[in-house]
Amino acid sequence: MASRSADVIVVGAGISGLVAARTVLQAGLTPLVLEADTRVGGRILTEEVLPGLSVELGAQWIGDTHHRMFALAAELGVDTYPQYDDGETSYELAGAGVLREKAFHTRFAAELADLQRVLRRLDALAAEVPPDAPWSAPHAAEWDAVTAGAWYDAQGLAPVARELLEICTVGILAVPTVEVSLLHLLFTIQTCGVTAELFAESEGGAQTTRFTGGTGEIPNRLAAQLSDHLVLDAPVQLIEHSAEHVTVTCRGGLVAQGRRVIVAISPALAGRIMYDPPLSGDRDQLTQRAPNASAMKAFFVYDEPFWRAEGLNGQLISSDGPARMSNDTCLPGDDRGVVLLFLEGDQARTYGRWPRADRQAALTAELVRHFGPRAGRPEAYVDGEWTDRQWTRGCYNANFGPLVWTTYGHTLAAPVGAIHWASTDTAIRWSAYMEGAVEAGERAALAVIDEVLN
Known part of the structure; x- marks a missing residue:
């Protein structure tokens, strides 16, 4: 049975966990990040689908007021560029047919x-x-x-x-x-x-800026700074805790000892860990009522972004579907055209169950309605759904139904002795976004640092 020790154990290597661990390290304490998956990033996933062409199956944008993310990208040496937004959006609502903006x-x-x-x-x-x-x-x-x-x-x-x-x-x-x-x-x-x-119809506000090289550059570069303090493929099963000490046991036998633990995963996943002594009934009831959402992204690759020459910005808003929204998601310096279609909520649940070929055909027909016959001849198609992913079980965030906030919300971010909570779901600024993940990781880390050092 392998064992490790650190001042602060961090569960989860998404942005929240990595930021928390780096903040702990910068304060002179020793962190140890335990990640269940075989990669870092959590709800961020950049994959190369064709030679030289990567797409964002997970988080993709930041907005103009995401100051923490801009600062983090600059510090890590990751350049940014603006989301393409020139031209008209295509609408299809309430049986009115397809109309330009x-x-x-x-x-x-x-x-x-x-x-x-x-x-x-x-x-x-x-x-x-x-x-x-x-x-x-x-x-x-x-x-x-x-x-x-x-x-x-x-x-x-x-x-x-x-x-x-x-x-x-x-x-x-x-x-x-x-x-x-x-x-x-x-x-x-x-x-x-x-x-x-x-609610900007042009995907503005929260979605104005992208990362050169892909969003995955952010967690990958954070992880590189923490390479001696990071263990992958280490799903946490049990957290034993007292006021001043934690013992964290992973599947596979790794046992980590520390003074504090930051659980930087969504509330639903945090609720699947065993705790000894058990957490309060209110905290457990919260995690039973904070399901992760349902989201899928589908990408169509063309020889060029033909819609631009026709005065369109690659965005559609449709109640007919299958997708409700789309974006031009071409890469700078690459001549190929890429359209991203969003399937969220019921659309992700319904069409995510369809055979891939049937889903692609239905989405192709939608693109043809909005962007013309050339949209029916893609060079490549790729999609990715999040609820089936074992270590995320949904995107983009946890959602609270009626009476959850007023009954159990007080337990969402409140520490339990030596246990602290992070993840974007606990943020108080830009919750559910990468900006919120950074805020939550910093907040939890600073609280832990204060407790350990003072």
Whole structure:
């Protein structure tokens, strides 16, 4: 039986865990990162699908206000470049057929103006939600008792506006709005600023910038700085803990001793670890009610980005599907055209079960509707779904249904003796994004450092 010791054990080598471990190391303490998978990155996964062409099966963008991620990329020597956004978006909503952006906005100007009314109302409500304690908001009980979908339905929106609002929200949460409470939606908006940062139809706000070489460069370079403090293929099964000591046992026999442990994985996965003594019933009930969302990305590769010459930006928004949204995701310096299609929530669950060839055919037909016959002749196709991945079990984040925040939310990030919690799901700024993962990792690490050194 192998054994290791460190000041701080970190469970999980996603961005949160790697940032936490590096922060611990920079403070003069010894970290040890235990990762269940055979790779680092967690919900980040960059894969080369053709010679010289990599795609992001996981996290891909950062936004203009993701200051921690910009700083981290610069420190690690990873350059960034802007998301392509020139041209019109293609719309297909409420049985209106396929319309280009200008025609869509002209035809549905009144409906879209009414949608802005609802978005401003969401901003006003979200401003009342403390991101570090959503359950303490003045109307928390009322907002947590209703789903976001039911609240949307009560706003009197026309079908086009209601469908657009649903698509944009599912694009953030990756679950239907009837599965999350209004309080959870308001919390998400509050941690990210305002709805303009999240619901931009042009994929702006939170998705303005990409990484040269792929998002995987971030965790890979962090891991290189921690190579002596990182163990892969080490699923944690048991955490024994007291006020001042932890013993972490992994499948395969590795046992790690430390003074503190940071569990930097999603709440659902953290709930599958055994704890001795057991955690409180409230904490366990939380992890049973914080499922990871459902998301799939599908990439079509063409000989060139032909849609650009036709005045399109490669983005579609569709209620017909199978995909609800798309992006131009070409690489700079590469002549090939790449379109990324998003299947989130019910779309990921439904079409993720289809045979790959049938799914590709359905998505191809959708692209042809929006971008013309050339979209029907891709050079390559690749997709990736996240709920089947053993060590993630979903993307992008954990979602809270009705009454979860007000009943169990206080246990989400609160330390339990020597156990601290990280992962983007626990962040109070840009929760569910890479920016939130960095914030959560830093927060947990600083708390642990203070406890150990003081």
